[in-house]
Amino acid sequence: MTSRIPEPAIQDTPSDTHPAGLASTAPTPGAAGLTSAAAVRDAAAALDAADALAACRDLFAPADAPGAGVPVTAYLDGNSLGRPLRATEARLHDLVRGAWGTGLIRSWDEQWMALPYRLGDRLGAVCLGAAAGQTVVGDSTTVMLYKLLHAALVHQRAASDGRRTELVLDSENFPTDRYVAATLADALDVELVWIEPDPAAGVTVEQVRDAVGERTAVVLLSHVAYKSAWLADLPAITAAVHDAGALVLWDLCHSAGVVEEGLDEHDVDLAVGCSYKFLNGGPGAPAFGYVAARLQADLASPITGWMGHAEPFTMGPDYAAGNGMRRFVSGTPAVLGMVGIEDTVDLIDEVGLTAVRDKAVDLGAFVIAVVDGLLSRHGVRVVSPRDPAQRGAHVTIAHPRCRELYRQLWGEGIVPDFREPDGIRLGLAPLSTSFAEVAAALLRIDELLG
């Protein structure tokens, strides 16, 4: 995957890695040209005109419609809460009136009992590179992570005669991952081994190789780092973990739906992720979990609810873990939160994940080009990777005044995210974000710093 923005030699030629008709093919000015507001606006207009996914934007409910607060004219936080598709709005309404309101309890038998698995399989096929029977939707990311990590740690200890008692993780992982890991380590008498990510490279394969060994049980990492956007080398790190006889659990929260995961291809063991970011499931929509088929029978969920039972409606005296992913389900599936996920997965399936990833790369390159061309004179710097092969679908920029800038922008309906201590995180959701939105946010930052 290459960006076509900072490298003019590539920009004038449509990339042959793009399926016909899907990727933007317009010439893009390099950073050298983006030194004025007009140039930035023109470049954004050209990129939007050539955007193969431009039509997708109209599929979303309008962010600037009259509603809650100042109308949002530039939304750059789809990596925190994705926007609702119009289809989701309609389907939720139909669900309340139909499957819930008239189907009533019958809808469990007819569709909802199978939904966590059916949607998991769809998500797996379209976004995760996972064959059927390995992905399930449910719980919050925190709870799903707890269940899979607990299961993996207990299994690894038992399978190694008590030798594998270390959990390797990195200090820049999302708080939930660190907190869940620390509490589980206390409860299970597991030792935490911390990797400090290289500011210039994220978590590297070499760091992982140095950290793992014959005492390693599990390695827990994020595919895309939530603050910096570093995209980890999932294939090489997974292989390094396996070389040490350990299991890897990838957190896909910031990559699912925008980065090709290839979980099966790269022999990943376990993964969790969230659905309310790039998958547009809505506020608090359920998480997903992936367990490689080869491992499922060996792992046991610590939270053994009736929905994970082999035969939930027998309601017998003893728990018997269901086969496959069923054993990782605990309580009753959160049906309302699954509608948006399914609609987004359908849309990604239609346009192709490659096109989504390509536009994410282009959006990120555009941010970097504008910062270099226009904002660097104010001292704004890019703290995310410049190499698109090492970057997820957000770009964090830093400046001492970012906290103040972000408050001002929010008040004006320009909505990026703030990250301590001095970062503005620009989420780039390829299905819904226009280059014009990115330009509007960055030009306004230029004015405010000017």
Place this chain on the structure above:
Amino acid sequence: MTSRIPEPAIQDTPSDTHPAGLASTAPTPGAAGLTSAAAVRDAAAALDAADALAACRDLFAPADAPGAGVPVTAYLDGNSLGRPLRATEARLHDLVRGAWGTGLIRSWDEQWMALPYRLGDRLGAVCLGAAAGQTVVGDSTTVMLYKLLHAALVHQRAASDGRRTELVLDSENFPTDRYVAATLADALDVELVWIEPDPAAGVTVEQVRDAVGERTAVVLLSHVAYKSAWLADLPAITAAVHDAGALVLWDLCHSAGVVEEGLDEHDVDLAVGCSYKFLNGGPGAPAFGYVAARLQADLASPITGWMGHAEPFTMGPDYAAGNGMRRFVSGTPAVLGMVGIEDTVDLIDEVGLTAVRDKAVDLGAFVIAVVDGLLSRHGVRVVSPRDPAQRGAHVTIAHPRCRELYRQLWGEGIVPDFREPDGIRLGLAPLSTSFAEVAAALLRIDELLG
């Protein structure tokens, strides 16, 4: 609380325990009179005409509208999945279009971060008898139960120098409760002490007194038994548990919203419950958890996600449990699933929980009167308590042909629940269930057995 159906002496006089204008005051035929279909229909019509909550039925989306499958003309499974209020239908639509679609990430700051606590407090005040700051909405019941039970078991062991290592529970509790308890017992080296409920009395205070002692850590029971509908003597059992120095965790899944709980008044320690039954939260809507204020600081959730942190957005290196109920929250709250709960709590607040409970009692008494008068000749028997003071808001009837009957009824749009081995469970949701619906179901059973 007394029923006004099997006791004619009381029936002709409005009960003075009913707030004026809220309770049905019509004379009701006793079982002796309900020996014909015509008598049953007449009685149902009279009861519906006098039903103080009759107007509530029109607040629900119509179950028999064109939609999924055969139109439902009698819905008697609101104790498995409550029907959607029309208000919920509208508010969900507004939420997608407004707070989600236009408020976007800002809605977290402005309303959703506080929602689990705000809605928990409302639910606590209206339905649970719980002062603010002790109830939170989130997770599935299974996960919430796991967290609170884990916290209580660990605390009790530590507070007793390792002496309190027993968990008392009953063999007729809902499967999730038994399965979660058994797995936690294995993980935490806790011993399970089983109570076998008395078929003629449910779980009695005497049984609890016999089961608890100085080794008891926690007693886990359901307020209303999911199959039989036995309503446990929560005040006396809670006191008995406390006499032994143990903690009690009440499962309120089948009582919340239809039975006065009085959690604070009766000094309950912990409780969990579900919201998609009588609280109409919708399929898979989140659970709730209650922890008495006096205990909160001593208990630690095993699942330490970022949302339970004292300052979630600091995202610092170490977990610091939030104060109050915050520490029992794990991941991002499931917002879509909370709309229906709030609407139902608002409605219960408006009509009064006492009126809801009174109608539940009347509906149950009507079922029993019809079984006694008409169905007993086929061998149908009531397996739920006859004393309304000992009965929740469902009545289970038994007959060897119940499985076949239930399938037939579903095909005709009459929807009760089936429970192994030979029970039909009639859920009586006072806000949405009419006496005519009950009559229709029972008369059809009479025809099918006739």
